[in-house]
Structures are given as structure tokens and as C-alpha cells.
Amino acid sequence: MNNQLSARTALRETLPTVFGYVGIGIAFGIIGKSSGLKDIEILSMSLITYAGSAQFIMISLLLNRAPLASVILTVFLINSRMILMSMNTSRFFKRESMVKNILIGTFLTDESFALSMNKINYTNDSLSFEWLNTSNLIAYFTWSAASLAGGFFGNFIRDSQKLGLGFALVAMFIGLLYLQMINDHALSIKIQLTVILFVFCLIYLGLVLIPSSILIICVTILGCAFGVAIEHALA
Amino acid sequence: MPSLRYVFTVILGCALATWLSRVVPFIILKKFRLPNLLLEFLNFVPIVIMSSLWFESLFTQRQGQLPLINLGNFLASIPTIAAAIISKSLLVTVLIGVLSLAILNIFFGIN
Structure with missing residues (x-):
């Protein structure tokens, strides 16, 4: 590129x-x-x-x-x-x-x-x-x-x-x-990896409770909010 | 399969739904500026969406119970990640991924 x-x-x-x-x-x-x-x-x-x-x-x-x-x-x-x-x-x-x-x-x-x-x-x-x-x-x-x-x-x-x-x-x-x-x-690699790990946990647990049709949108909102929160916590 | 007429009603209805979710943000946001907090939030959207679509494919949902592992996709992901890191090329990554799952299917009966 x-x-x-x-x-x-x-x-x-x-x-x-x-x-x-x-x-x-x-x-x-x-x-x-x-x-x-x-x-x-x-x-x-x-x-x-x-x-x-x-x-x-x-x-x-x-x-x-x-x-x-x-x-x-x-x-x-x-x-x-x-x-x-x-x-x-x-x-x-x-x-x-x-x-x-x-x-x-x-x-x-x-x-x-x-x-x-x-x-x-x-x-x-x-x-x-x-x-x-x-x-x-x-x-x-x-x-x-x-x-x-x-x-x-x-x-x-x-x-x-x-x-x-x-x-x-x-x-x-x-x-x-x-x-x-x-x-x-x-975004630093450390923050990215933390968020990705969090997303993995959300998907695993989300599959128990949330229909797969709305799982991705729910996890996306929670995952991004988590990312913003840890970014502010570390700054 | 339902009738041609029904299939086309579904095609048009779904087209409207997806088109609106793609276009409305462009129309609304032309007039307004996004607040900084939302911009920070949007920075995370690519990695979060990509990783959640990947992780979702690693499991089979059983609502109300812990999901089952999709062994084929799980195992095929390992050489695919290696291909991404080594080649840094999307094409090589997709080819290695497809090849890995094909080998798992054909030689080990895993899918």
C-alpha cells in the first residue's frame, strides 16, 4: 500500500x-x-x-x-x-x-x-x-x-x-x-490484544444467552466500549 | 424452496434493510460532527468486528448451554494465523485457510 x-x-x-x-x-x-x-x-x-x-x-x-x-x-x-x-x-x-x-x-x-x-x-x-x-x-x-x-x-x-x-x-x-x-x-498492540481477548470471552458467553443473529452487534458495542474504558484507565 | 415471487419479495425487503443501514449514517453525519468519545469508540470497531466474526465461527451455538467447539474451524485457524503473520498477504492467508480446512475434511474427517 x-x-x-x-x-x-x-x-x-x-x-x-x-x-x-x-x-x-x-x-x-x-x-x-x-x-x-x-x-x-x-x-x-x-x-x-x-x-x-x-x-x-x-x-x-x-x-x-x-x-x-x-x-x-x-x-x-x-x-x-x-x-x-x-x-x-x-x-x-x-x-x-x-x-x-x-x-x-x-x-x-x-x-x-x-x-x-x-x-x-x-x-x-x-x-x-x-x-x-x-x-x-x-x-x-x-x-x-x-x-x-x-x-x-x-x-x-x-x-x-x-x-x-x-x-x-x-x-x-x-x-x-x-x-x-x-x-x-x-492503538497499541497491548490494548488491541486485551480487547480481542475480551471479545473472545464475550462471544463464548454470549453464545449461551444471545441469539446468533444479534450477537455480533451486541459484542461489537460492548467490545468497543471496553476498549475506550481501558484506554482511559491507562492514560 | 418458496415461489419465485416470494424469493423476490425477500430479496427486495432485505435490500432495503441493508441499504438503509449503509446509507443513513452518511446522510445524517454530513451535517454533524462526531464527539471525540464516539471517535475513540469507532477506532475499536474494525478489530472488534473482525475478531468477533472469527470467534463466532469457532463455536456451534446451543442456546442456554455452553457452545460446542467447531473443531475444523478451530484447527484450520492455526495455520491461517501463521500464514497471515508470515506472508502479511490476504490472498495467501485465504488460500492457506481453505486448503487447511479441505485437508482436515478429506484426510481426517473433521469439519
Whole structure:
């Protein structure tokens, strides 16, 4: 990564990360096909809903014939972490027009957010519309193309779990977490590790009490509040 | 699988829900400045979200009881962390991760 914020730089910096979503997008298509979705439904889910891991949950809820309101609420809760990511990202675009803000928000994903948070460590805490919009659109079209390809492969492959494809998403979070830790100079490694350990305990205990659909948002709020508290306690 | 019409209603409803959570913060925060305490809070969001999504995948939920360990994801995480530290590359990390779980599945029957 460097301090350039052009579309061309975004292309170069985003391409290595697309292999993360190609794997997951293909897995999504294969699982969709094996669950009985048509190609047009698989593609539309990726193009219109565009909700990453929540799309896997949509499939399982559709299979359970869950009522419309409960599917929407679950997807909203799982994706409500996007509210925090959008809040975090929006501060870099205050001077841009409303249309550009809406465009950035519409296509923001976990991955482009994580990439942005790594990027600001190299750019003196700034982002540009060209850079993030390019990165977002690469993710969007890659995800849709991969979903459709997965739907096609799904006609032939029976056991995607056996090929380890389901782990692609988790491996990507591990890689993004590590890169974020070593590049974030605002927070010391000691504080970061303390917060991560706290998050582990919250997840373990939270799984007993809290439905998994709202666990991530609850843990995120508590984990960040804990981080702020220990930062103040140590200062 | 439900009818095409129902699937599309779900797709559109979920699209609206996710779009609003992505876009509304951009619209509201254009007008206001965030307080410092909230900015400090937001500094922690990336590592907390990434680690919680990872840790959640290491367990299988049984509500009301302690969760079960997902052995496949747990074991596959070890070479994946090593790959992240050694390579500092997202692509290598994802490939090693997928390969690790595939080996655990195919040769040891762990998933």
C-alpha cells in the first residue's frame, strides 16, 4: 500500500482481496443451487440485496419458510454492524456531495471498509471518493460474477463444505484482523490484544444467552466500549 | 424452496434493510460532527468486528448451554494465523485457510 488515492491505485490494492470474495461468492452460488434456488434468484440476491454472509442466512431462512418480516429483521440485525462501519467511513467524505456519499454508502462492504481502515494508515488519515468507489465497485461486480459462477458449478458439485470453501470468509477475517493490528498506529498492540481477548470471552458467553443473529452487534458495542474504558484507565 | 415471487419479495425487503443501514449514517453525519468519545469508540470497531466474526465461527451455538467447539474451524485457524503473520498477504492467508480446512475434511474427517 502507498499514499496514492487514485482509481488506478484502488484497482491495484483491491485485486488481491477479491480472491477472498471469489471463494465465498462461488460457495454462495453452489449452496444456493443445492438449496433449490434458480440462477436468476442467486444473481439477484447478490446484485440487489448484496449482503455478503447474510445471503447464506437468507437461504437457510427461505428453506425454513420463515415469514418475510423475520427474514428482513434478521438480515438487518446481522448487517447492522454496517451502521458502525458507515459512521466510521462517512467522516472521510464530509466535504463530498450527497450523491457521492450515498454511492459510497450503497456499495460499502466489510472488506472495502477493512481495506480503507488499513489504507488510512498510509495516507495521513484521508480517503478519496475515486479510491473507495473503485474498490467498492470491484467488490460488487466480483461478488455477483462469482455468485453466478457458483450457481453454474453447483450443477456439478455436491459437497462444497468438503473443499473448505466455507472457511474462506473466516480466513479473510483472520487476515484482515492481523493486517489491521500491525498497521493501526492509533492503538497499541497491548490494548488491541486485551480487547480481542475480551471479545473472545464475550462471544463464548454470549453464545449461551444471545441469539446468533444479534450477537455480533451486541459484542461489537460492548467490545468497543471496553476498549475506550481501558484506554482511559491507562492514560 | 418458496415461489419465485416470494424469493423476490425477500430479496427486495432485505435490500432495503441493508441499504438503509449503509446509507443513513452518511446522510445524517454530513451535517454533524462526531464527539471525540464516539471517535475513540469507532477506532475499536474494525478489530472488534473482525475478531468477533472469527470467534463466532469457532463455536456451534446451543442456546442456554455452553457452545460446542467447531473443531475444523478451530484447527484450520492455526495455520491461517501463521500464514497471515508470515506472508502479511490476504490472498495467501485465504488460500492457506481453505486448503487447511479441505485437508482436515478429506484426510481426517473433521469439519
